[in-house]
Each structure stands twice: as structure tokens, then as C-alpha cells.
Amino acid sequence: MTAAAPEVVVHPGADVLAAAVAARLVASLTDAQAARGSASVVLTGGGVGTSVLAALERSPARDAIDWGRLDVWWGDERFLPSGDPERNETGAREALLDRVPLDPARVHPMPATDGPDGDDVDKAAARYAAELRGSDGLVPSFDVLLLGIGPDAHVASLFPGNAALGDEGVVTAVRDSPKPPPTRISLTFPVLRAAREVWVLAAGAGKAEAVGRSLSGADPAEAPAAGARGRHRTLFLLDAAAAAEVPRS
Numbered sequence: 001m002t003a004a005a006p007e008v009v010v011h012p013g014a015d016v017l018a019a020a021v022a023a024r025l026v027a028s029l030t031d032a033q034a035a036r037g038s039a040s041v042v043l044t045g046g047g048v049g050t051s052v053l054a055a056l057e058r059s060p061a062r063d064a065i066d067w068g069r070l071d072v073w074w075g076d077e078r079f080l081p082s083g084d085p086e087r088n089e090t091g092a093r094e095a096l097l098d099r100v101p102l103d104p105a106r107v108h109p110m111p112a113t114d115g116p117d118g119d120d121v122d123k124a125a126a127r128y129a130a131e132l133r134g135s136d137g138l139v140p141s142f143d144v145l146l147l148g149i150g151p152d153a154h155v156a157s158l159f160p161g162n163a164a165l166g167d168e169g170v171v172t173a174v175r176d177s178p179k180p181p182p183t184r185i186s187l188t189f190p191v192l193r194a195a196r197e198v199w200v201l202a203a204g205a206g207k208a209e210a211v212g213r214s215l216s217g218a219d220p221a222e223a224p225a226a227g228a229r230g231r232h233r234t235l236f237l238l239d240a241a242a243a244a245e246v247p248r249s
């Protein structure tokens with residue numbers, strides 16, 4: 001599988017970053033719908049990811065997207081009851097998803113602890129893997145996969161040194177996350193890398209070191225964002241503070 005070398009785009013501040021990523025999403029998803037009939041996006045939780053969805057909700061251009069022909073997936077989820085404010089799904093619904101005419105059958109949240117598998121995170125992860133594989137057994141080739149990045153360079157819920165990093169399956173159950181809550185569900189590296197485009201989003205000085213390491217050849221076991229690459233394109237979309245340690249080359 002090909003892996004596109006990262007390109008870096010820097011915006012002056014977090015608000016401009018969110019608006020610019022929202023505009024990019026409109027263009028990419030409408031292009032995908034024109035080319036293939038439908039589009040797919042993988043959402044991230046976290047500060048910038050949610051700001052991007054809010055910016056998209058505010059944008060008049062949002063209705064260039066045919067919402068009924070968009071598949072929405074998540075890159076990771078905090079394994080909590082549905083509606084919990086800490087769930088990535090809850091933030092995404094509040095910011096955008098409940099305000100646009102999506103086809104509910106094409107919105108694919110990761111399971112919650114009050115779902116059919118209860119608090120069995122392994123079964124919940126296997127359920128999401130089966131949903132991703134669908135009837136043809138193939139994981140979708142996502143058009144755009146959004147990732148936040150933590151100060152420790154984690155992406156999705158793949159944390160440095162965590163056992164889930166080495167999972168070569170489709171969806172992994174994460175235990176002992178250093179960031180609460182400890183139990184999570186995440187797409188694995190092979191699935192992140194199957195996306196056409198991977199966009200890593202970061203704002204603020206607290207992300208600068210993680211971004212710098214991820215673009216300087218760090219081992220993905222130590223800086224997971226260094227291993228997040230799209231097949232056609234990898235973009236690091238940053239504000240100026242988060243870009244402070246991007247290597248010159």
C-alpha cells in the first residue's frame with residue numbers, strides 16, 4: 001500500500017484553521033461525490049476536530065455536500081454510555097451531525113457501553129469491525145480521515161507504547177489509555193493507512209513538540225502520528241503555534 005509523504009499547511013490561528021479545514025472538507029467531499037457518487041469521512045474527537053465540525057455547520061457552503069450520500073465513521077471513541085458528554089460522537093452530533101440532513105443509516109458511531117455488548121469492549125470493537133467490513137468484507141477506502149493529535153503524539157486512540165498499537169486487525173479495544181477514560185475503541189494503523197487522504201489537525205503550542213517529532217522520522221511506536229499516512233495524501237493542517245517545531249525540510 002502506498003503512503004503519501006506529509007505536506008504541511010499552516011494557518012495563523014485556531015479559528016482560521018477550523019474554517020479552512022471546513023472549506024477543504026466541502027471541496028474534497030463534493031469532489032468525491034461527483035467522482036464516485038458518494039463520499040466517506042472519518043471523524044476525530046478533540047478540540048480542533050469538533051471546532052472544524054462547528055465551522056462546517058456555520059458555513060453556507062456546507063450544503064454543497066449532498067448529506068444523504070455521505071458515510072460518517074469515527075476513528076476512535078471513548079467507551080462510555082451513549083450521550084455521555086465525553087464521547088466523541090456526542091460532540092460531533094451537537095456541533096454538526098444533528099443539524100444536517102444525513103441518512104441515519106450512513107452514520108456509524110462506535111458502540112457505547114449501553115449497546116448490545118454492554119461493557120465488553122472486545123466484543124464492541126469486533127462489532128464495529130464487522131460494520132466496517134460490510135457485506136463485501138472490505139474495509140471502506142475512506143475519502144478523508146481526520147485525526148487530532150495529542151501532546152504525546154497519539155492519534156485516534158493509539159497511544160505511545162500501548163498494546164493496541166501493534167494490533168494488525170481492523171478495530172482495536174484500547175485499555176489503560178493514559179488519557180481518560182482508560183477504555184476506548186480505535187481504528188488500527190492498517191485501517192488509518194487505507195484512507196485516501198489523512199488530515200492531521202493541530203492547534204496550540206501544546207501540540208508543537210508532538211507535531212515536530214511526527215514529521216521528523218520518529219518511530220510510530222513512540223509518536224503514533226508519525227505512522228498516520230494516507231494512500232494519496234497526508235496533510236498536517238496546523239495553526240502557527242502548533243507548527244513551531246516543524247522541521248525546515
Ligand SMILES: O=C1O[C@H](COP(=O)(O)O)[C@@H](O)[C@H](O)[C@H]1O
Nearest residue numbers: 044045046047048148149150156
Ligand atoms: O482523546 C482524544 O484525544 C485526541 C486529541 O484531542 P485534543 O483535544 O487534544 O485535540 C483526539 O484526536 C481523539 O479523537 C480523542 O479521543
